[in-house]
Each structure stands twice: as C-alpha cells, then as structure tokens.
Amino acid sequence: MTTHLTGTREAWIAARLDLLADEKDLTRRSDELALRRQQLPWVRVEKDYRFDAEEGGVSLADLFKGRSQLLIYHFMFGPDYTAGCPSCSSIADGFNGITVHLENHDVAFSAVSRAPIAKLQAYKARMQWSFPWASSFGSDFNGDFGVWFTEEQQQQGGIAYNFRREAPMPPSPAGSTVQEWQLRGSEAPVAQLAAMAGTDVGTYTRDRPGVSAFVLDDGVIYHTYSSYARGVESIWGMYQWLDRAPKGRNEQGIWWRRHDEYGRA
Structure with a gap:
C-alpha cells in the first residue's frame, strides 16, 4: 500500500490550483530574470x-x-x-x-x-x-x-569558477584515478564522472x-x-x-549514463 498522501479528485484539484498560483508566480519571476539578462552591459x-x-x-x-x-x-x-x-x-x-x-x-x-x-x-x-x-x-x-583552469591555479587556489574563488585542491584525493574508482566502485560523484571520461579527478575538473x-x-x-x-x-x-515526474529526481549518486551505455553490464 502506498505511503504517499491520497485523496479525491476534488482534493487534487484544490491542491493543484494552489500550486498553480505559485507556478505562475515563478514563471513571471523567470520572465523578469530573462529581461535582466538582456539588460546586462x-x-x-x-x-x-x-x-x-x-x-x-x-x-x-x-x-x-x-x-x-x-x-x-x-x-x-x-x-x-x-x-x-x-x-x-x-x-x-x-x-x-x-x-x-x-x-x-x-x-x-x-x-x-x-x-x-x-x-x-x-x-x-x-x-x-x-x-x-x-x-x-x-x-x-x-x-x-x-x-578552464591550469593545474597551478587548481593547486594554489587560483580557480574562480561561477564567480567564486575555490579553495586549493587537496593532493591525490581517494578515487582520483580511473583505476582506483573502478576498484573501489563507490567513490564521490566527481571521481565517478572523471572515470567515465577516462581521466583523473584533477584533470577532469580543470x-x-x-x-x-x-x-x-x-x-x-x-x-x-x-x-x-x-x-x-x-x-x-x-x-x-x-521535476514533473511523481517521484521527482529521486537520485542517489550518478545514475545517468551516455545514451548508448544503458543496459551494459
């Protein structure tokens, strides 16, 4: 039996209309932001x-x-x-x-x-x-x-990405190489993504x-x-x-693959 809230069609309509008001507000706000993008110098x-x-x-x-x-x-x-x-x-x-x-x-x-x-x-x-x-x-x-940033910037805290300065990258993080991630199999998402790109974390994140x-x-x-x-x-x-599916993003780690890799062992 489902543990999610259930109700009548009338209750769903009422809740949906309440949500719709907020969605419309978000749409108007998005329009305002688009205009501000166009107004940048x-x-x-x-x-x-x-x-x-x-x-x-x-x-x-x-x-x-x-x-x-x-x-x-x-x-x-x-x-x-x-x-x-x-x-x-x-x-x-x-x-x-x-x-x-x-x-x-x-x-x-x-x-x-x-x-x-x-x-x-x-x-x-x-x-x-x-x-x-x-x-x-x-x-x-x-x-x-x-x-793109140099290895020197990465190691010395010289990366300013997304308009923010990043701290220096720690040396040799666990799972930093393709081989380490494949052996351990449960590293942080960035190590998994780096391995999927065939490189190490440092190179990948530059x-x-x-x-x-x-x-x-x-x-x-x-x-x-x-x-x-x-x-x-x-x-x-x-x-x-x-974001519009019943269970939303429902994520645990890196679940996506390149579209020709799904179903592979």
Missing part, C-alpha cells in the same frame, strides 16, 4: 579567437554564420579525456536538434571544447549528434570565459561546463552573458522532465 571581445570546426579553421565571428547572436555551450571535453563528460553528454542530448530552430530566429549555436577537433568529431559520430561543435584547442577562449552568449553588432562582437554550475541546469532537459 555588453563587453567588447578584443581577442581574435580561433577554433577548429568541421569546415576548417574559423574565427569567433565565423561561428555566428551570418546571424547577429551566438549561443555557446562550454562542453567538458579536455584534450586528455577519452570521452566527453557524461553530464555534458546528457545535456547535449537535450539540445541536439534545436540548431535549425535557433538559426531561423537569428541565433547561431555551437558547442565548444578544448579537445582536438578529430576527437570531437569521433565522439559526435558515436553519439549521433548534429549540432555544430568547435575545438578551442590551443586557444585562450576557455580560460578567458571561465571554463574543465568546467557553462553557457555563454555573444552578439555581433555593426561588425563588433560583444560578450553579453555567461552562466555556470547549476546555472546551466535549466537547459538540462532531463531534469526539467524529472
């Missing part, structure tokens, strides 16, 4: 960032592809990873296929990662994705936009996720917005659905 991009894309070497301006706006997802895939971050991969499943809609509304979209373009293309083919994906390998782009927006106005590129950490959660489509 624009910051001129001074550097000539270069990327490798499917069509070859491109500039940041080229990523606009004739549009006036550009959205970038900072996908965690460092040069030393053997596969893309599983969390970013789940997020990418949610935004794969939207590019055509954005492009027909004057908005270009691209994922950007530090891994070389050949590695990105191979993983993209494995995942059967269609969105544009550029490599910033050898560029300052990820560092300048707060999604790359970070995020979203950045840019505008091309009268030939000049401006940075308009960036969001990191849980600020990216609103575009993680899986969670938007789970």
